[in-house]
Amino acid sequence: MVVSVVSKMTGTAVFIAILFSVFSAGSCSAQVPLVMWSSEGYPLPQQVAPLAGHIISGSQLASYLKTALTSGPQNVLLFLQDKLSMDDFTVYGGVFGNKQDSAFPALEAELRSSASPLVLPALSWPDSGAVPRILQEQLGTSPLYLDPETLSQLRLNASGSSLLIFRLPYSTDADMISPKAVLSGNDDIIRQVLNIIKAQAIPYTAIYTAVRPSRVIQEVSLETLPVARTLLQAPASEPYPPLEFRSGASPCILFWAENLTVSHFQGQWRRHGLSAQTFGSSASVSLTGSTCNQTHSRLVLNYQNILNFRTFRLIFSMSRRFYQVSGRHWFTLDQVELEYDGQKATFNSSRNIYAPSEYSYRCKSVTSFRDPLLTPRTANDNATLWRLSFDDFQIQGFNVTGSDFSYASDCASFFTPGVWMGLLTSLLMLLVLTYGLHMIIQLRTMDRFDDPKGPAIAVPQNE
Amino acid sequence: MNGQALLYGGVTVAFWSTLLVVGICYTIFDLGFRFDVAWFLTETSPFMWANLGIGLAISLSVVGAAWGIYITGSSIIGGGVKAPRIKTKNLVSIIFCEAVAIYGIIMAIVISNMAENFSGTTPDTIGFKNYQAGYSMFGAGLTVGFSNLFCGICVGIVGSGAALADAQNASLFVKILIVEIFGSAIGLFGVIVAILQTSKVKMGD
Numbered sequence: 001m002v003v004s005v006v007s008k009m010t011g012t013a014v015f016i017a018i019l020f021s022v023f024s025a026g027s028c029s030a031q032v033p034l035v036m037w038s039s040e041g042y043p044l045p046q047q048v049a050p051l052a053g054h055i056i057s058g059s060q061l062a063s064y065l066k067t068a069l070t071s072g073p074q075n076v077l078l079f080l081q082d083k084l085s086m087d088d089f090t091v092y093g094g095v096f097g098n099k100q101d102s103a104f105p106a107l108e109a110e111l112r113s114s115a116s117p118l119v120l121p122a123l124s125w126p127d128s129g130a131v132p133r134i135l136q137e138q139l140g141t142s143p144l145y146l147d148p149e150t151l152s153q154l155r156l157n158a159s160g161s162s163l164l165i166f167r168l169p170y171s172t173d174a175d176m177i178s179p180k181a182v183l184s185g186n187d188d189i190i191r192q193v194l195n196i197i198k199a200q201a202i203p204y205t206a207i208y209t210a211v212r213p214s215r216v217i218q219e220v221s222l223e224t225l226p227v228a229r230t231l232l233q234a235p236a237s238e239p240y241p242p243l244e245f246r247s248g249a250s251p252c253i254l255f256w257a258e259n260l261t262v263s264h265f266q267g268q269w270r271r272h273g274l275s276a277q278t279f280g281s282s283a284s285v286s287l288t289g290s291t292c293n294q295t296h297s298r299l300v301l302n303y304q305n306i307l308n309f310r311t312f313r314l315i316f317s318m319s320r321r322f323y324q325v326s327g328r329h330w331f332t333l334d335q336v337e338l339e340y341d342g343q344k345a346t347f348n349s350s351r352n353i354y355a356p357s358e359y360s361y362r363c364k365s366v367t368s369f370r371d372p373l374l375t376p377r378t379a380n381d382n383a384t385l386w387r388l389s390f391d392d393f394q395i396q397g398f399n400v401t402g403s404d405f406s407y408a409s410d411c412a413s414f415f416t417p418g419v420w421m422g423l424l425t426s427l428l429m430l431l432v433l434t435y436g437l438h439m440i441i442q443l444r445t446m447d448r449f450d451d452p453k454g455p456a457i458a459v460p461q462n463e
Numbered sequence: 464m465n466g467q468a469l470l471y472g473g474v475t476v477a478f479w480s481t482l483l484v485v486g487i488c489y490t491i492f493d494l495g496f497r498f499d500v501a502w503f504l505t506e507t508s509p510f511m512w513a514n515l516g517i518g519l520a521i522s523l524s525v526v527g528a529a530w531g532i533y534i535t536g537s538s539i540i541g542g543g544v545k546a547p548r549i550k551t552k553n554l555v556s557i558i559f560c561e562a563v564a565i566y567g568i569i570m571a572i573v574i575s576n577m578a579e580n581f582s583g584t585t586p587d588t589i590g591f592k593n594y595q596a597g598y599s600m601f602g603a604g605l606t607v608g609f610s611n612l613f614c615g616i617c618v619g620i621v622g623s624g625a626a627l628a629d630a631q632n633a634s635l636f637v638k639i640l641i642v643e644i645f646g647s648a649i650g651l652f653g654v655i656v657a658i659l660q661t662s663k664v665k666m667g668d
Contacts, residue, residue, distance in 0.1 A: 409496075420506075432522070434474075
């Protein structure tokens with residue numbers, strides 16, 4: 001009992017150890033494994049296990065088979081699969097502790113029950129196709145190509161020699177059937193064949209191998225490998241500097257946006273993106289008409305052929321004033337105007353777009369329709385037919401030193417109105433709670449007239 | 464140092480140190496322009512102010528009334544042990560205190576009837592009338608609430624004294640009642656002023 005367990009363990013252990021050792025040996029060319037076992041009671045002669053990573057050549061295989069077949073049973077069942085690699089055992093053999101998922105239960109059972117299976121993990125490819133021929137030479141019989149149905153009709157001679165070849169299919173992931181299903185099916189065929197043979201009580205030697213490997217890994221020379229890492233994301237657009245308007249030598253107005261879109265309503269909304277023409281190396285916008293001085297700045301962007309308009313101008317008017325109450329200068333973006341083919345549309349923005357004049361103004365989203373910061377000047381202005389949208393908008397009209405923006409005063413503040421309202425109400429309730437707790441905590445019962453030793457109080461029954 | 468002193472000391476230190484640190488940060492980073500009371504007053508919703516006013520009107524009045532009743536009530540009950548004749552007469556002090564709570568609830572209902580829906584979302588579209596309504600309701604609620612609070616406490620303490628004096632000497636009660644009447648008038652002043660504050664309120668579109 002102990003011996004059989006140990007032999008089972010050594011059989012499986014040897015199997016798996018060889019599996020892993022070959023797998024970890026690395027490198028990469030085409031080999032086919034070969035597994036050989038014999039029926040119970042007819043052990044194969046002990047062979048020296050091949051060294052890990054050693055690729056068996058055809059002549060070595062021939063000598064292995066010769067020693068095996070001279071002393072073992074002469075009825076050889078060759079299960080010749082179309083393709084097989086060691087990787088198939090690793091992937092589908094349930095070797096990672098999930099034995100129940102293995103696609104080779106019959107094969108493993110056979111190897112466990114056989115006395116000394118031969119496992120050649122790496123048979124060099126061109127020679128593995130020669131296995132039928134080698135067997136034919138050594139056994140001196142011609143092979144019979146069979147499947148389980150035809151085998152059951154055959155009567156074999158226990159002492160004679162025969163070579164029965166069973167072709168097994170293989171499929172790759174690209175085919176309709178999953179490889180695991182095919183391998184399980186092949187394992188089933190092996191089981192059926194062996195059951196038939198065992199039912200006839202004929203000693204056999206079985207070999208499971210393949211004509212060609214299922215995975216051929218090409219060795220790639222290092223020089224051709226790309227050394228630099230490439231990121232797997234969509235190519236990011238090149239960062240571009242802000243649009244500058246220079247009056248004289250130094251820039252005087254800076255403008256930047258990630259996406260600049262205008263939409264016009266002509267029966268339906270028609271959209272046009274302007275950021276490609278405005279920013280970056282492909283910019284074709286002209287800034288004629290822009291002015292700047294200490295109190296007023298005007299940035300004029302001139303385009304051609306936008307949304308069927310021959311001329312199209314986008315004008316930002318900014319002004320800088322001193323405000324008494326805060327005691328500092330602030331700049332506001334007063335208006336954003338669109339002039340197109342002689343017509344005009346005006347958006348007011350002084351209410352929302354402002355910053356201290358030393359700083360730039362930045363906002364994640366400046367639109368005229370979605371949490372609008374730009375509102376049409378009057379209710380029937382042409383601006384109601386237009387929609388402007390700037391993503392990541394940043395502008396500075398005064399105090400420009402160099403080509404970079406000054407500190408950006410963001411439109412999003414640290415505390416939003418909602419946060420303030422919540423804080424105020426919570427504070428009020430907290431005060432109420434504190435006061436109430438204070439009152440309750442300092443309640444004391446009157447103990448002035450307590451006299452534990454004195455007489456109890458007498459309550460008169462009548463007035 | 465007992466627990467209460469520690470608690471209040473700690474809370475005060477935390478509050479003032481937060482203010483100090485925030486103020487210093489604003490100054491150092493030259494972000495003082497971000498501290499904008501006008502922005503706070505125009506961006507917060509008038510509904511918040513209105514409802515705070517309504518809540519404060521009723522809650523502070525009730526606190527005043529409750530406080531007064533508990534003070535007076537304990538004295539009446541205590542004095543009534545030895546001089547049971549004071550029980551019935553001194554209930555009028557309790558009624559004066561209760562009146563304060565009634566003023567509070569009446570004003571809360573009056574103010575809450577003025578709250579209407581409006582459709583603006585930005586300071587421009589909300590319009591100044593709605594802001595005025597919100598702030599007036601808040602102010603009225605504070606007015607009536609605090610005056611009723613102190614009126615209730617006042618009437619309560621006076622009523623307590625009245626009950627105990629009455630227990631000693633029955634002729635004292637009527638004189639002390641006059642003091643209580645004066646005390647109760649101040650609650651009424653609060654109600655009148657609150658009504659004046661909300662007389663011009665017109666919330667809505």
